[in-house]
Amino acid sequence: MIVPTSPLNIEGPFGRFADRLLALELPDLPQVYHDDTVAFICLRVAELPSPLKIGTSVLSYGVGLAQRVAGLDRTTEFLRSTHLPLLAELARMVRSLGFAFVWESWPQTLPSGLQGATAS
Amino acid sequence: MSALTGSHHDCQVLVIGSGAGGATTAATLAEAGFDVTIVEEGSWVEQGSVVPFSLEQMQRQYRSGGLTVALGRPSIAYTEGRCAGGGTEVNSGLYRRPNESTLDRWRTTYDIVDFPSDELFAICDEVESALSVQTVPGQHSPASERLRRGAASLGWQHDEIPRWMTYPDGDHAPGQRQSMTRTYLPRALSSGAVMLCEHRVKRLVSDRDRAFRAELTGPGGQPVTIDFEHVFVCAGAIHSPALLQRSGHRGLIGRRLAVHPTVKLVARFDQPINVDDDVPVHQVKEFAPDLSFGGSASQPGLVALALTDNWPEMRDAITAWPEMAVYYAAITSEGRGRVRSLPGLHDPLVTYNLTRRDRDLLGSGLARLALVMLEAGAREVFPSFRGAPIVRQRLDLSEVTRRFAATAASVMTVHLCSTVPMGSDQSKAAADSFGRLHGTDNVYVNDASLLPDAPGVNPQASVMAIAIRNARRFAGINA
Numbered sequence: 001m002i003v004p005t006s007p008l009n010i011e012g013p014f015g016r017f018a019d020r021l022l023a024l025e026l027p028d029l030p031q032v033y034h035d036d037t038v039a040f041i042c043l044r045v046a047e048l049p050s051p052l053k054i055g056t057s058v059l060s061y062g063v064g065l066a067q068r069v070a071g072l073d074r075t076t077e078f079l080r081s082t083h084l085p086l087l088a089e090l091a092r093m094v095r096s097l098g099f100a101f102v103w104e105s106w107p108q109t110l111p112s113g114l115q116g117a118t119a120s
Numbered sequence: 121m122s123a124l125t126g127s128h129h130d131c132q133v134l135v136i137g138s139g140a141g142g143a144t145t146a147a148t149l150a151e152a153g154f155d156v157t158i159v160e161e162g163s164w165v166e167q168g169s170v171v172p173f174s175l176e177q178m179q180r181q182y183r184s185g186g187l188t189v190a191l192g193r194p195s196i197a198y199t200e201g202r203c204a205g206g207g208t209e210v211n212s213g214l215y216r217r218p219n220e221s222t223l224d225r226w227r228t229t230y231d232i233v234d235f236p237s238d239e240l241f242a243i244c245d246e247v248e249s250a251l252s253v254q255t256v257p258g259q260h261s262p263a264s265e266r267l268r269r270g271a272a273s274l275g276w277q278h279d280e281i282p283r284w285m286t287y288p289d290g291d292h293a294p295g296q297r298q299s300m301t302r303t304y305l306p307r308a309l310s311s312g313a314v315m316l317c318e319h320r321v322k323r324l325v326s327d328r329d330r331a332f333r334a335e336l337t338g339p340g341g342q343p344v345t346i347d348f349e350h351v352f353v354c355a356g357a358i359h360s361p362a363l364l365q366r367s368g369h370r371g372l373i374g375r376r377l378a379v380h381p382t383v384k385l386v387a388r389f390d391q392p393i394n395v396d397d398d399v400p401v402h403q404v405k406e407f408a409p410d411l412s413f414g415g416s417a418s419q420p421g422l423v424a425l426a427l428t429d430n431w432p433e434m435r436d437a438i439t440a441w442p443e444m445a446v447y448y449a450a451i452t453s454e455g456r457g458r459v460r461s462l463p464g465l466h467d468p469l470v471t472y473n474l475t476r477r478d479r480d481l482l483g484s485g486l487a488r489l490a491l492v493m494l495e496a497g498a499r500e501v502f503p504s505f506r507g508a509p510i511v512r513q514r515l516d517l518s519e520v521t522r523r524f525a526a527t528a529a530s531v532m533t534v535h536l537c538s539t540v541p542m543g544s545d546q547s548k549a550a551a552d553s554f555g556r557l558h559g560t561d562n563v564y565v566n567d568a569s570l571l572p573d574a575p576g577v578n579p580q581a582s583v584m585a586i587a588i589r590n591a592r593r594f595a596g597i598n599a
Contacts, residue, residue, distance in 0.1 A: 047187065051462065099427075103438065110439060111439065
């Protein structure tokens with residue numbers, strides 16, 4: 001269960017990061033689909049095995065601090081492009097869950113997130 | 121399905137877990153007249169009520185929704201079934217007997233006594249009959265046929281792996297999976313076994329060398345206890361050692377996790393080949409047991425997932441997912457991992473270290489797999505690692521090898537074993553030659569944890585044959 005204070009909550013630093021990263025990588029995804037996807041990502045991350053959940057929570061607290069100091073956009077851009085161990089896994093996790101959800105749910109989605117009439 | 125009510129139960133034999141090891145153990149013992157109770161952490165999900173390989177299936181039938189990882193450099197994503205029938209409900213159903221050389225290595229290295237190959241193969245015969253193990257009677261899926269064609273073009277050894285499937289219409293679609301909920305679990309239940317789903321065993325309580333009680337939590341979190349004479353821990357290669365550790369057993373338990381690490385690519389062809397609810401049945405065995413190639417589930421979401429490591433360069437391909445399929449290169453790893461139950465945490469910490477040879481083999485394996493795809497007629501191949509090139513011709517393959525780094529790849533596995541290895545050599549084995557935990561009177565392990573190392577093929581035939589062997593031995597002694 002997600003508790004209000006969890007950093008993995010949709011309103012928490014991880015949720016804000018997921019929201020911003022998806023907006024950058026799938027900018028044309030309809031807002032309702034975008035919101036569903038962010039919610040899906042946060043729900044799944046909340047179900048991580050406990051050691052991973054603790055690690056992700058600790059990282060997310062740090063991300064939250066960075067978001068306050070450097071701003072959401074700069075923090076997201078850094079996490080999006082970094083290859084640093086552990087930190088790079090946050091973006092990978094968001095992409096993996098998000099893209100799998102988007103193309104399973106709406107397989108006609110174009111690379112920008114725009115909804116195409118047919119897949120190919 | 122039978123059910124018990126109340127917060128305390130008694131039984132003669134408690135079987136924890138209902139996958140390939142637990143279901144066969146329960147059926148064998150119930151049919152031999154034992155009073156058996158099966159405990160399963162997940163739910164009973166009827167086949168057909170969920171789309172195979174979908175995110176919904178991951179949510180309902182996988183542990184942690186499929187988000188389980190062995191930490192390391194690189195980390196290795198793995199999946200475990202968490203439902204009645206365990207992994208047999210969610211895997212591809214491919215079935216391969218252990219090799220004679222593998223059995224001989226286990227027998228000699230771990231000093232496993234009374235472990236004749238002919239006995240195990242006779243049990244395999246029974247299992248294959250019970251599960252209707254067979255090859256596809258009709259046409260293969262396009263993605264499987266492409267893999268076969270590529271290997272044949274190169275003159276590389278390949279074959280079709282039989283599956284536990286029936287084909288009511290005489291063709292590959294729609295096959296019916298003969299998993300544990302359709303085979304061994306109904307046999308156990310019809311012989312008097314009872315089953316508690318959605319119950320998690322927290323720990324086993326022992327008096328000296330003898331365990332006598334399991335403490336559980338029920339579906340609503342309520343405490344439940346089960347007293348028993350004997351217990352078989354069959355919760356899989358991660359959660360069997362974790363439960364034993366929570367129950368105070370340490371030593372060699374959880375120290376030698378073995379897996380078949382895999383890396384993936386997406387191949388794009390000129391015609392539609394994507395089948396979203398099935399997997400290819402062909403495998404390429406030219407470099408076995410070190411290296412094998414096969415096909416994965418290829419729902420559009422999984423195609424997108426396989427492209428994420430290089431999304432900026434590869435994203436435009438996603439619209440062509442009907443022409444794409446996901447394939448894998450699997451290695452027999454020299455590395456090992458650990459499972460550690462940590463105080464206060466619900467789940468164990470899992471780690472795995474690939475060796476340098478493992479990392480190199482993953483890279484060369486991926487390049488060879490890309491070659492198979494080109495030979496099969498792929499117009500583009502998209503390896504799944506950060507910085508990978510798009511392969512369009514043979515000249516590009518050297519660039520795959522040059523750029524590959526295991527730490528940049530999405531490495532995953534579905535074959536987990538060897539965390540409670542069996543054998544009479546107590547310097548190497550945590551359980552005796554028949555699965556009884558060393559140092560205990562009545563605690564048995566009977567699942568993939570017992571396999572001394574990764575067999576180089578799908579391990580479930582090995583798991584089931586050894587589980588039935590051990591259960592029969594137990595029944596013979598304790599009748």
